[in-house]
Amino acid sequence: MNKELKYTVNENKCWIYAGAKDRSGYGIIKHAGKTVKAHRYNFELHKGEILPGLVIRHTCNNPSCINPKHLLQGTQKQNMQDKAESKKIFCTNKHELNHSNSYIFNNRRICRICRSTNEV
Numbered sequence: 001m002n003k004e005l006k007y008t009v010n011e012n013k014c015w016i017y018a019g020a021k022d023r024s025g026y027g028i029i030k031h032a033g034k035t036v037k038a039h040r041y042n043f044e045l046h047k048g049e050i051l052p053g054l055v056i057r058h059t060c061n062n063p064s065c066i067n068p069k070h071l072l073q074g075t076q077k078q079n080m081q082d083k084a085e086s087k088k089i090f091c092t093n094k095h096e097l098n099h100s101n102s103y104i105f106n107n108r109r110i111c112r113i114c115r116s117t118n119e120v
């Protein structure tokens with residue numbers, strides 16, 4: 001784990017990996033005979049080992065970014081929550097949901113407006 005990866009920097013200070021990418025847009029590299037995600041590789045290179053079972057989250061929501069400052073170690077659940085929060089979501093009654101009027105329960109976002117009025 002000592003090879004510096006090639007990248008270009010965009011206006012968000014994302015380091016866009018310059019090599020191969022997978023279908024989801026994640027940079028991929030060959031390392032020790034295995035295919036490794038470039039952002040995970042770069043995280044370990046700059047910040048240290050990734051603990052077993054943890055995923056690397058992009059605070060910038062850009063899968064091809066390998067800037068260690070944009071990468072956070074977290075759980076799969078947090079990663080799903082990031083994804084859910086990165087796009088606008090609406091409840092069945094078309095309330096636009098955000099942090100203050102909704103919460104996550106059983107991996108679903110629950111609308112507080114509906115909860116309080118029992119429109120569900």
Ligand SMILES: [Zn+2]
Pocket residue numbers: 012013014015060061062065066067070
């Ligand atoms: Zn980034």
Ligand SMILES: [Zn+2]
Pocket residue numbers: 091092093094095111112113114115
């Ligand atoms: Zn609602």
